[in-house]
Amino acid sequence: MSHTLSAQRIAELDRLSPTQVAIEVVAETGSTNTDLLGRVGSLSVPTLLLAESQTQGRGRAGRSWLSASGASLTFSLAWRFDGGVQALAGLPLAVGVAIAQALDVYDVHIALKWPNDVLKDGNKLAGVLIETAVDGDHVWAIIGIGLNLALPDQLEAQIGQPAAEARWLAQLDRNALMAKLLDHLYQALVQFGETGFVAFVERWNVLHAHAGQMVSIVDAGRLLYQGLAVGVDEIGRLLLNTTVGRVAVVAGDVSLRAKEQEHAAID
Numbered sequence: 545m546s547h548t549l550s551a552q553r554i555a556e557l558d559r560l561s562p563t564q565v566a567i568e569v570v571a572e573t574g575s576t577n578t579d580l581l582g583r584v585g586s587l588s589v590p591t592l593l594l595a596e597s598q599t600q601g602r603g604r605a606g607r608s609w610l611s612a613s614g615a616s617l618t619f620s621l622a623w624r625f626d627g628g629v630q631a632l633a634g635l636p637l638a639v640g641v642a643i644a645q646a647l648d649v650y651d652v653h654i655a656l657k658w659p660n661d662v663l664k665d666g667n668k669l670a671g672v673l674i675e676t677a678v679d680g681d682h683v684w685a686i687i688g689i690g691l692n693l694a695l696p697d698q699l700e701a702q703i704g705q706p707a708a709e710a711r712w713l714a715q716l717d718r719n720a721l722m723a724k725l726l727d728h729l730y731q732a733l734v735q736f737g738e739t740g741f742v743a744f745v746e747r748w749n750v751l752h753a754h755a756g757q758m759v760s761i762v763d764a765g766r767l768l769y770q771g772l773a774v775g776v777d778e779i780g781r782l783l784l785n786t787t788v789g790r791v792a793v794v795a796g797d798v799s800l801r802a803k804e805q806e807h808a809a810i811d
Contacts, residue, residue, distance in 0.1 A: 547717045549594050556726040557723035560730055565621075567726075572597040573716035577675055577688040581805050583685045584677040588624055590733075592726060594619040596656045615714065617722060618659050621687045623733050629676050634741025635782025636660040639687055641747045642732035643670060645684075646725045652710050655753035658773075658782045662691075663753050664708035687729075693718070742778045749775040759784070761793055769793060 547553075551567040558565075566589050573579055574615065576593045583591075590751055598618040625631055640656045647654055654670075662670035673688040693714035693778045714722060735743055754773040761769040761784070771784035781792040 547719055549596055549722070550719055550761060551594075553717075553719040554592075554594075554723050554726070555749050557720055560726065560728055563589060565592055565726065565730060567594075569594045569718050570596070572599065574599050575688075576618065577673060578687050580620050580622045581675060581677055581684045584622070584679055584686075587624075590624070590730075591620075591622045592619060594722065601631040615692070617689070617691040617718060617725070618691065619689055619722070621689075621726075621729060621733075623687060624679070624682050625685060625737055626682055628692050629678070631740065632674070632676065632683065632685055634744065634776075635685060635687075635736060636674050637748050637776060637780045638732055638736045638741055639674070639689070639729065641751065642728045643672075643689070643691075643725065644751050645747075646728035647713075649724060650716070650721075652713060653785045654751070656748060656751045657753045658748075658776065659780070664710060666706040668692075668751075669708040689725075691725075711760065713791060740778075741780050745776060745778055752776075763798075 549569045551569045552587055554567050554569075555562070558567075569590065570593070571712045573595045575598060576595050576740065580587075580591060595618050622633050636659050637656070640660065640662055643662050652664065657668075660672040660674075661668050662672070670689060670691040675688070677684045677686070692709045694709050694711055721764075752773070752775055755775060757773055758770065759773045760767060761782070769784055769786060771786035771788050774783040774790070775783055776782055777792060781794055784791050784793060806810065
């Protein structure tokens with residue numbers, strides 16, 4: 545299995561200085577997102593927190609994110625943006641683009657499912673959960689990412705639905721992989737802070753997992769829309785061509801399913 549995570553090793557491999565990103569590694573915690581949210585008032589620079597084991601990892605809409613020690617990367621990156629929360633429209637999608645570009649370096653080619661899932665061979669390889677905290681005239685985005693490298697049989701049974709793994713990545717030094725991810729995330733977040741999501745629209749649409757497919761949008765089990773998935777707009781809304789015209793779906797507690805999966809359990 546891949547090497548033990550080391551903040552020093554990641555820093556050595558990465559091109560960023562401690563004044564650009566502080567890097568921390570813990571053996572175990574409940575949730576790296578929760579930990580960083582609790583420290584927002586004391587953070588002075590972007591901070592990366594990785595956990596070898598995360599016992600209470602969270603996904604979107606309160607779902608659990610299950611992982612196995614040494615077989616995944618579970619981490620959060622705290623990043624401060626100017627302006628209010630509205631300035632973060634499309635951020636989860638921009639983060640997906642950054643992950644895709646980092647993994648492409650290792651010939652792991654993925655697709656993006658709106659609004660925040662990274663797919664490999666049609667199943668979830670990684671998830672993104674972004675939580676926010678206002679700090680005066682700024683807002684901190686706590687960007688939580690869980691990336692499957694290998695899926696032990698017991699973990700796969702616990703997840704209870706198809707999930708993807710990247711065993712090629714599992715053979716690598718996870719510190720080198722984390723450094724590569726951090727480099728791409730840093731560049732993407734700097735650009736997002738300058739331009740918003742508009743600079744990522746074209747790249748996201750190229751990676752769109754459901755482009756040109758009939759899909760259903762559901763929220764808490766209730767069908768909201770059905771239509772042809774076109775892509776996303778400049779603020780990250782999913783565009784659907786429906787029987788009543790084009791609609792723009794705002795990111796939130798919604799699930800997207802290919803139409804042929806309408807009768808399956810909501811993911």
